[in-house]
Amino acid sequence: MPHQWLEGNLPVSAKCLVCDKPCGSVLRLQDCKCIWCKATVHTNCKGKLDKVCSMGPxxxxxxxxxxxxxxxxxxxxxxxxxxxxxxxxxxxxxxxxxxxxxxxxxxxxxxxxxxxxxxxxxxxxxxxxxxxxxxxxxxxxxxxxxxxxxxxxxxxxxxxxxxxxxxxxxxxxxxxxxxxxxxxxxxxxxxxxxxxxxxxxxxHAQIKMLDRWSILTYEGLMPDPRKDSLTDDAITLYEDSVAAHLTKIVQSDNHKTVIMSAKVLCATVKDFVERIAEIEEEEEESSSKCAALQEKLDSLLNTLEAESREVKREKEDLMEKEEEVKRKKLMSRANSLKKAVRELIEHAEKRELYFHSKIIADIFENNGINCKLNICA
The missing domain is CATH 3.40.50 (Rossmann fold)
Structure with a gap:
């Protein structure tokens, strides 16, 4: 690629790459600078420079x-x-x-x-x-x-x-x-x-390999840690032990080594079977405990429901008693009012009878008749 020259605007400390003399000392568009390799030359020296640009450092x-x-x-x-x-x-x-x-x-x-x-x-x-x-x-x-x-x-x-x-x-x-x-x-x-x-x-940096990964999260039930420990750790240990001793049995020529590896292999398999049996027993025991706990929860729920019905019944009885008391009070007030009205009527009737008797006595007296009436007012 050839040089691409830019005329003028050279820095003060610029020197010609050909004659090693200062460039651009006069304040005008003179001398050149390559925009790629940053080389500065006099206009007259430009033809003496290699035409292929090195592109700089x-x-x-x-x-x-x-x-x-x-x-x-x-x-x-x-x-x-x-x-x-x-x-x-x-x-x-x-x-x-x-x-x-x-x-x-x-x-x-x-x-x-x-x-x-x-x-x-x-x-x-x-x-x-x-x-x-x-x-x-x-x-x-x-x-x-x-x-x-x-x-x-x-x-x-x-x-x-x-x-x-x-x-x-x-x-x-x-x-x-x-x-x-x-x-x-x-x-x-x-x-x-x-x-x-x-x-x-x-x-000049060294290349290092890096791993990139994505993490997917979701909601779910946590697994039993005992099962995880058995699956991940115990089974791996049993597998390694069985594989190692089988390899010794197959490849070894020493009779004692074969017998010892066979004994260890049998003990390992037996221990593995016992561990599985223990875990099954633990699972059965936990299932029975869960069933008993479920029965207790059902009993507790039934008791709570019965108590709630009893409380509701007591509330209803109490409300009925309160309504009965209110009804009795209202009837008592109604009877008292009825009695007062009756007495008022009787009193009014007596007053009317006295008024009529007095009018009759006045009539007799005006006619010269002497009479005496005993009226209870």
Missing amino acids: CSRLILPPTNISAVDLDEMCKARSSPRLVEPLLVFVNSKSGDNQGVKMYRKFKRILNPAQVFDLIRSGPHCGLRLFQDLPHFRILVCGGDGSIGWVLREIDKKDLINKCQVGVLPLGTGNDLARVLGWGSAFDDEAQLAAFLEKLD
């Missing part, structure tokens, strides 16, 4: 533009392999990680590497980057973020079946960086000036 990790094929049917670019392409680096940066450190790292990686091989997980996720690199035989991946970002990328690698094509490195930027700490990348990275040294370390 990170040449093993850079994906050259010449290795990116045309757009496919889905308008996505794809990287293609070449003899000079070793193991290019695919960079995923979580721009939200590390208190805005992710944004700085994203920009820095775009200046050091090919911008086409640097992706922001927040914007595009890992799908686009993996699709760009999936046709390469070997490549490396750098995840800049925390444990969640790493898990996200690893899940996408499993979906695309790229496990045998790539290796994953970690640049810790998140809050929980347990995996990076375990693999020796440190607990945090906040010095972007050391990014070139980090890439060199990544290029």
Whole structure:
């Protein structure tokens, strides 16, 4: 790949790679700098320099533009392999990680590497980057973020079946960086000036295999620990013992060894049978205890139901007695009222009779008749 020169804007300390003299000392667009290998030359010395670009110190990790094929049917670019392409680096940066450190790292990686091989997980996720690199035989991946970002990328690698094509490195930027700490990348990275040294370390890093698994949880009854212990531990011990002594019996030429192994084998089988019988007895005993407990529970429930019916009956009797008392009180009040009304009527009748008798006496007196009436008022 040839150099790609950028004219002007050279640093003050830049020197020409050909004549070793200062470059860009005048404040104008003069002299050149390669955007890939970072080589600086005078405009006049540019023709004397080798036309093939070395891609700089990170040449093993850079994906050259010449290795990116045309757009496919889905308008996505794809990287293609070449003899000079070793193991290019695919960079995923979580721009939200590390208190805005992710944004700085994203920009820095775009200046050091090919911008086409640097992706922001927040914007595009890992799908686009993996699709760009999936046709390469070997490549490396750098995840800049925390444990969640790493898990996200690893899940996408499993979906695309790229496990045998790539290796994953970690640049810790998140809050929980347990995996990076375990693999020796440190607990945090906040010095972007050391990014070139980090890439060199990544290029020479050793590959370690890690297991990934999923945990499925569900609700259910806990098994009997005694059965588990018998199944997992005791049976395994019996199997090992029987297998070892059978091997001795078959392979040994010593008569004493064969007899001793046969005795131990018989004792082991006998002990195993006794253990099974004990467990069956324990199960029968526990089942009988459960049956007795069930009977006691049924009896207790029947007693509680009888007591509840008795309490209900007592409440009903008490309510009936209260209603009877109220009815008697009401009848007593009604009788008292009836008696008072009767007395009032009798008194009114007596008053009326006295009034009529007095009128008759007055009539007799007016007519000169002397009469005397004894009326009880």
